[in-house]
Amino acid sequence: MTRLIAGVAGGLSLATPDSRTRPTTGRTREALFSRLDARLDFTDLRVLDLYAGSAALGLEAISRGAEELVAVEAGRTAASVARRNAQAVGDALDQASARPARITVVEQRVQSWLSGAPAAHFDLVFVDPPYDVSTAALxxxxxxxxxxxxxxxxxxxxxxxxxxxxxxxxxYVGQPPRRYGETVLWFGESEDARVG
Structure with missing residues (x-):
């Protein structure tokens, strides 16, 4: 079981898919969002969660004030779990009389979905592919x-x-990676195409 860390739905338990899916550990999620909190205001962010699994990362951003989440997950079981979690977070926002968020779970392969993705739309993206996805493919x-x-x-x-x-x-402009046990997080930022 995974719990949201903070925000309107903080403490809410989320379901996790079967053992073929590798959820981000609580320690890694806390470190990740601590770093993001130091540089971002989540309010009104449009978030994309690729290889979403349970959608815990994207839903954490929604709990903290993001206005939109698109979670893309090819696995049928994981996408079903992500939909249930999205509904639970939506219900928590309603109960707290918080501003509603748009949450969409797309059951589709990531590369296929990207071919029709909206242009210049997302402000924050989580990419958590299976470890067997090669670095070149990533x-x-x-x-x-x-x-x-x-x-x-x-x-x-x-x-x-x-x-x-x-x-x-x-x-992209990349930052040095951060290691958390067996996990490494890579942080990058898209360049501003309006500059230059």
Missing amino acids: ETLLVDLLPALSPLADVVIERSSRTPDLRWPAG
């Missing part, structure tokens, strides 16, 4: 993601500490 995905990002969007990637280091493609 770098290609980041190129395909770029048109969907608003200027200066934040992108967070979760990988195994055993995977090869990521090289951010042109269009």
Whole structure:
């Protein structure tokens, strides 16, 4: 069982999919959101959660004030769990008389969904692919993601500490990775295309 950390729905328990899905540990989620809290105001953010699993990362952002979440997950079981979690968070927002958020769970392969993604739309993106997705494939995905990002969007990637280091493609500014046990988080930001 996973719990949301903070915000309107803080403390809410979320269901997790079966053992084929690897949820982000509580320690890693706390470190991730502590870092994001230091640099972002979640209010009105449009969030994309790729390889969403239970959608815990995106729903944490919704709990903290984000206005929209699109969670993309190809696995039928995981997408069903993400929908149930989205409903629970939506109900918690309603009970707290908080501003409603738009939450959409898309059961589709990430690369396929990206081909029709809205342009310059998302302010914060979580990318948590299965560890067997190669670093080269992930770098290609980041190129395909770029048109969907608003200027200066934040992108967070979760990988195994055993995977090869990521090289951010042109269009991104990367920060040094942070390691949490067997997990490494990569933080990047899309460049502002309006500059120059």
